[in-house]
Amino acid sequence: MLEIMDLHVFYGGIHALKGIRLAVGEGRIVTLIGSNGAGKSTTLRSIVGLVKPQAGSVRFRGEELTRLSTHQIIQRGIGISPEGRHVFANLTVLENLELGAYNRTAAEFSGQLERVYSLFPRLRERCRQLAGTLSGGEQQMVAFGRALMGRPKLVLLDEPSLGLAPLVVEEVFQAIEAVRKDGATVLLVEQNAMASLRIADYAYVLETGRVILEGEGRVLLEDEKVIKAYLGE
Numbered sequence: 592m593l594e595i596m597d598l599h600v601f602y603g604g605i606h607a608l609k610g611i612r613l614a615v616g617e618g619r620i621v622t623l624i625g626s627n628g629a630g631k632s633t634t635l636r637s638i639v640g641l642v643k644p645q646a647g648s649v650r651f652r653g654e655e656l657t658r659l660s661t662h663q664i665i666q667r668g669i670g671i672s673p674e675g676r677h678v679f680a681n682l683t684v685l686e687n688l689e690l691g692a693y694n695r696t697a698a699e700f701s702g703q704l705e706r707v708y709s710l711f712p713r714l715r716e717r718c719r720q721l722a723g724t725l726s727g728g729e730q731q732m733v734a735f736g737r738a739l740m741g742r743p744k745l746v747l748l749d750e751p752s753l754g755l756a757p758l759v760v761e762e763v764f765q766a767i768e769a770v771r772k773d774g775a776t777v778l779l780v781e782q783n784a785m786a787s788l789r790i791a792d793y794a795y796v797l798e799t800g801r802v803i804l805e806g807e808g809r810v811l812l813e814d815e816k817v818i819k820a821y822l823g824e
């Protein structure tokens with residue numbers, strides 16, 4: 592469904608991605624793990640055109656995305672939940688979710704809103720609250736929910752569990768599996784290597800802009816290098 596070939600990204604003089612190659616099959620959960628600054632977020636941002644790669648290709652269902660605008664890419668069926676609290680603080684939860692569904696009909700909107708509320712019941716309770724007054728975890732749920740509102744075929748999640756309490760982390764990971772059951776494909780960037788390798792069909796380990804290791808999630812969970820570097824001994 593998604594194929595990235597030999598992707599290079601520079602931020603000024605910083606060579607952030609040095610020839611990334613990865614593939615995400617339809618209906619799968621694929622995770623990118625790696626230490627801070629490895630290039631995980633840059634990879635996601637490149638897919639949706641928020642960063643322009645200097646070389647390489649990103650193909651989604653056979654179509655080259657690097658020539659398209661972010662707007663066009665989202666229209667192709669890709670949703671992104673960005674890292675951190677990237678919600679509209681002065682809008683309510685419901686208004687934030689509406690923004691994720693701007694290209695949908697009213698019927699599609701209500702259906703998807705119900706789906707998001709069933710995944711994150713807290714958002715239904717807080718639908719009239721300004722997003723800026725939510726807790727960090729709740730804001731993360733808004734960002735995740737907003738990414739789902741356009742019924743994307745591919746969902747990109749950037750650290751959806753960052754800074755969350757253990758119970759909420761579990762809720763987020765359950766939501767990721769539910770989204771896959773709904774038929775979507777998931778590319779997940781995570782610091783929580785243990786949890787993401789557990790649910791991932793396939794995983795890539797990034798270091799300083801390169802893929803240094805890849806394999807099935809459960810295989811990498813047993814890999815000595817991965818255990819040492821990312822899972823603690």
Ligand code: ATP
Pocket residue numbers: 602603605607625626627628629630631632633634
């Ligand atoms: P983290 O887990 O800490 O979020 P990451 O793997 O997502 O890290 P990126 O955010 O993709 O890493 O960053 C890759 C490299 O590019 C880092 O060295 C970072 O400092 C650099 N970088 C990222 N964004 C910018 C920017 N806007 N301007 C300059 N350098 C940047």
